Amino acid sequence: MDIFERLENVTIVGAAGKMGSGIAFLLAVQMAKRKLSPEGREKTYQLNLIDTNPAGLQNLVGYVRDQTVKVAEKSIVELRNLYRERTDLVENTEIVEAFVDEVGRLLMPTTAIEGAASSGMVFEAIIEDEKIKIDLYRKLQKMCSEEAFFFTNTSSIPITTLDKKARLDGRLIGYHFYNPPPVQKLVELITHGHTRPELVEAAKQLGKLLGKKLIPSNDIAGFIGNGHFIRDGLHAIAEVERLTKQGRSFAEAAYMVNRVSQDFMIRPMGIFQLIDYVGVDVFSSILKVMHRYIPGAGLKSEVIGKLVEKKVLGGQFSGGAQKDGILKYEKGAPAGVFDLTEGAYVAFDRSGPEAWTSRADRELGPTPEGWQAWKKMVGNPRKDEALRAYFQTLWSQDTRGADLARSYLKRSAEIAQNLVKAGVAASVEDVNGVLLNGFYHAYGAVTDLIPGLPA
Amino acid sequence: MKKLRKNVYMVCGFNTISLGTGRKEFHPKKPRPGLEQYIQEAGKGVIAQIPSASLVDECVISNFMAARFCRQGNLAALMPTIDPSLEFKPSTRVEGACGSGGLALYTGVKSVLAETADVVLALGVEVQNTVKAIYGADYLALAGHYATERKSGHAYFFPAKFSDRAGAYAQKYGRDRTRQAMAHWYVQAIEHARKCPKAQEHHNETKDLLAAGMTTPNPAAFVEELNFFDCSKVSDGASAILICSEEGLVRLGIPKEKAVLVRGIGQAQADLTKGPRDLTELTTSKEAVRKAVEMAGVAVKHLGVLEVHDCFTITGLLALEAIGVVPPGEAIDYVIAGKTRIGSELPTNCTGGLIGFGHPTGASGVRMAVDLWSQLTRQAGDCQANLAADRSLGLMVSMGGNDKTTSAVVVQQAS
Numbered sequence: 001m002d003i004f005e006r007l008e009n010v011t012i013v014g015a016a017g018k019m020g021s022g023i024a025f026l027l028a029v030q031m032a033k034r035k036l037s038p039e040g041r042e043k044t045y046q047l048n049l050i051d052t053n054p055a056g057l058q059n060l061v062g063y064v065r066d067q068t069v070k071v072a073e074k075s076i077v078e079l080r081n082l083y084r085e086r087t088d089l090v091e092n093t094e095i096v097e098a099f100v101d102e103v104g105r106l107l108m109p110t111t112a113i114e115g116a117a118s119s120g121m122v123f124e125a126i127i128e129d130e131k132i133k134i135d136l137y138r139k140l141q142k143m144c145s146e147e148a149f150f151f152t153n154t155s156s157i158p159i160t161t162l163d164k165k166a167r168l169d170g171r172l173i174g175y176h177f178y179n180p181p182p183v184q185k186l187v188e189l190i191t192h193g194h195t196r197p198e199l200v201e202a203a204k205q206l207g208k209l210l211g212k213k214l215i216p217s218n219d220i221a222g223f224i225g226n227g228h229f230i231r232d233g234l235h236a237i238a239e240v241e242r243l244t245k246q247g248r249s250f251a252e253a254a255y256m257v258n259r260v261s262q263d264f265m266i267r268p269m270g271i272f273q274l275i276d277y278v279g280v281d282v283f284s285s286i287l288k289v290m291h292r293y294i295p296g297a298g299l300k301s302e303v304i305g306k307l308v309e310k311k312v313l314g315g316q317f318s319g320g321a322q323k324d325g326i327l328k329y330e331k332g333a334p335a336g337v338f339d340l341t342e343g344a345y346v347a348f349d350r351s352g353p354e355a356w357t358s359r360a361d362r363e364l365g366p367t368p369e370g371w372q373a374w375k376k377m378v379g380n381p382r383k384d385e386a387l388r389a390y391f392q393t394l395w396s397q398d399t400r401g402a403d404l405a406r407s408y409l410k411r412s413a414e415i416a417q418n419l420v421k422a423g424v425a426a427s428v429e430d431v432n433g434v435l436l437n438g439f440y441h442a443y444g445a446v447t448d449l450i451p452g453l454p455a
Numbered sequence: 456m457k458k459l460r461k462n463v464y465m466v467c468g469f470n471t472i473s474l475g476t477g478r479k480e481f482h483p484k485k486p487r488p489g490l491e492q493y494i495q496e497a498g499k500g501v502i503a504q505i506p507s508a509s510l511v512d513e514c515v516i517s518n519f520m521a522a523r524f525c526r527q528g529n530l531a532a533l534m535p536t537i538d539p540s541l542e543f544k545p546s547t548r549v550e551g552a553c554g555s556g557g558l559a560l561y562t563g564v565k566s567v568l569a570e571t572a573d574v575v576l577a578l579g580v581e582v583q584n585t586v587k588a589i590y591g592a593d594y595l596a597l598a599g600h601y602a603t604e605r606k607s608g609h610a611y612f613f614p615a616k617f618s619d620r621a622g623a624y625a626q627k628y629g630r631d632r633t634r635q636a637m638a639h640w641y642v643q644a645i646e647h648a649r650k651c652p653k654a655q656e657h658h659n660e661t662k663d664l665l666a667a668g669m670t671t672p673n674p675a676a677f678v679e680e681l682n683f684f685d686c687s688k689v690s691d692g693a694s695a696i697l698i699c700s701e702e703g704l705v706r707l708g709i710p711k712e713k714a715v716l717v718r719g720i721g722q723a724q725a726d727l728t729k730g731p732r733d734l735t736e737l738t739t740s741k742e743a744v745r746k747a748v749e750m751a752g753v754a755v756k757h758l759g760v761l762e763v764h765d766c767f768t769i770t771g772l773l774a775l776e777a778i779g780v781v782p783p784g785e786a787i788d789y790v791i792a793g794k795t796r797i798g799s800e801l802p803t804n805c806t807g808g809l810i811g812f813g814h815p816t817g818a819s820g821v822r823m824a825v826d827l828w829s830q831l832t833r834q835a836g837d838c839q840a841n842l843a844a845d846r847s848l849g850l851m852v853s854m855g856g857n858d859k860t861t862s863a864v865v866v867q868q869a870s
Contacts, residue, residue, distance in 0.1 A: 075590050076610040077676065090606045091593040 016056025022181030365399025469500030554855025557862025586643020631870025638668025648807025721746025
């Protein structure tokens with residue numbers, strides 16, 4: 001069974017979720033294009049969208065439709081060619097509509113898991129809970145053919161565990177898309193000792209078809225992406241605690257570390273904004289999984305536990321807007337921060353030189369010379385040169401902000417190197433690849449652009 | 456008709472801003488003026504220069520595709536919205552794709568010659584930002600022959616048609632030099648537009664324009680031989696001007712030196728169902744120019760300022776050759792040498808042309824007449840070219856479709 005045969009009948013379980021929706025859209029487009037090709041014309045294609053939430057499934061159909069319109073508009077040159085024999089379709093408008101219909105016809109939304117029974121490929125993007133995932137895979141194992149391949153979007157649970165407990169016999173692979181799947185180029189490919197070689201081959205072919213960059217990771221809880229991100233987040237929390245002990249409020253400390261990790265480190269967003277984007281609760285559950293599989297490595301956080309307890313959760317509204325988490329948001333931009341000690345949000349205040357946020361900014365000091373905002377930096381045609389010069393000054397500057405950034409960057413490099421030592425990543429280049437493609441960093445964790453990093 | 460049977464003048468021109476991407480005030484998701492607002496702004500801009508709208512005898516409105524871009528037809532009936540005194544006066548809508556504006560001028564001139572009017576308000580308008588470029592491409596493609604060309608045509612129909620011309624021209628006269636000349640045409644268009652506050656590219660701050668112009672085309676996403684900088688943009692805008700007899704000027708109380716005199720006019724129509732005779736030549740434009748120049752009884756060497764229809768950079772080069780400024784293939788050197796810049800030998804498209812000023816399709820021909828009028832009456836501000844005494848004539852060529860519907864006009868300052 002080659003990848004194109006498998007594409008004839010595909011299932012996504014957890015299709016109405018954020019990740020499931022994106023994966024559904026990506027696959028639907030490829031399936032529809034295949035259907036339009038000479039090889040696919042006589043075949044029937046079916047994409048089973050399975051979720052426990054019927055309203056979510058209805059939204060999903062609308063989402064796929066809207067996204068398909070956009071992708072059809074963008075790939076109109078290719079689509080006109082695919083439809084060249086359809087004399088009834090002349091204008092771009094007609095071509096776009098026809099393609100949207102084609103995609104729509106593939107979709108089989110259902111709340112019944114039995115929909116997966118005849119699929120050659122099953123993608124799973126349900127809640128990050130080991131027990132629930134195992135239950136699901138056990139059901140799938142019974143109803144699906146022995147040829148079916150399974151792709152899990154787990155970002156932390158070891159694949160071996162799921163594969164073994166559901167007796168999938170090497171037919172499950174870790175296929176970790178980044179959020180949002182249609183935009184993010186990265187897919188972490190997680191194999192283990194028993195993964196079937198044909199499955200690895202299919203996963204690679206699919207990656208090519210979807211235009212994704214696959215980076216291999218070993219099957220150790222958290223893999224490369226969360227292996228770095230979770231520890232990166234824990235470092236930030238430890239810094240907040242340290243600053244708090246020196247007499248600052250929790251809100252001030254969290255604000256400072258967030259600003260350093262965004263501005264001073266030229267990242268797309270500050271660490272607490274990123275944790276909010278992922279979801280504080282999701283961060284917490286990944287942390288628990290990692291702690292269980294990698295005990296004694298300090299993979300726990302009281303602060304995260306307390307935040308979840310207080311329902312400071314982050315995540316997104318169904319429309320995509322950011323929910324309040326460690327930070328409070330106004331029109332998508334941070335406007336305040338949760339003070340864990342007070343149990344309430346404190347708004348940023350720069351109303352005067354003595355307002356708390358102004359004071360915190362003053363204490364951090366100005367961003368070093370050569371600084372450019374992340375967006376400008378990634379678009380800079382001479383990015384490496386600019387970064388090297390910037391880090392040079394960062395390393396020589398004696399301000400609180402520069403100091404926090406230096407120790408943060410050192411820690412990030414150390415995490416990356418440890419991931420290689422622990423056998424999670426094959427090389428620091430793979431860790432860098434994940435950060436560059438999945439987290440949109442402007443530079444890798446271990447890089448000669450930063451002076452003074454441990455080699 | 457070998458010569459005009461009476462004097463015809465153009466005066467009191469007005470251009471609106473050409474609005475679209477590039478203008479700071481343009482935001483695709485924010486409300487913008489619509490078709491009627493543009494008609495009214497341009498019409499009132501003209502009327503404000505004369506004692507009363509009631510002095511206008513007749514209206515001509517040119518537009519290409521409002522029926523699809525704006526879902527509005529019967530545009531002649533929108534002219535009375537400019538001023539109540541225009542109600543019940545004759546009004547005609549003309550259409551010849553992107554050459555519609557030229558037809559408005561031609562029609563206005565004929566009314567004056569026919570003595571059915573002494574003052575004609577000629578107005579061109581187009582609003583195109585109502586749909587995404589990919590759907591706009593469908594509407595604009597209707598300037599080609601739908602039955603035989605559209606299905607086999609490219610998603611971006613007209614860019615592909617002119618890409619074919621660019622490819623043929625490059626093959627004949629050298630690929631590298633052609634690309635360079637096209638890039639230089641782009642640089643000139645933007646630099647001229649920067650001098651004109653109403654131009655769509657007025658706010659363009661790109662530092663290395665030549666590098667942008669030299670961008671390698673990407674056929675997977677667009678077309679073989681053109682990059683985005685080779686193309687005029689999607690524009691909203693309107694232009695209007697009065698076409699008058701001598702009696703008309705007197706009636707308006709406008710001294711002759713404020714007007715331009717139409718020395719020659721030519722219109723040429725090719726067969727829509729047939730492809731171009733020669734991809735490297737604008738044969739129909741050439742014919743319209745021949746008629747206009749012959750009627751004017753002048754030679755190309757007397758031309759001091761040009762307005763050409765550079766919907767694409769390659770079209771700018773081809774237009775220079777169609778006019779006879781240079782022999783075939785030599786537009787390359789002429790443009791690279793900067794001879795079409797303001798301050799050089801033959802200033803061309805002094806407000807930026809279709810690429811720099813913008814291309815509200817049905818308005819462009821009228822816009823050219825407005826710009827020639829302001830040049831020849833020395834009202835062009837920062838865009839003003841120096842006109843030598845022996846090169847005091849202006850020529851414009853308006854073109855619709857793939858060199859199908861063309862009009863040329865030769866004007867000089869009246870005295």
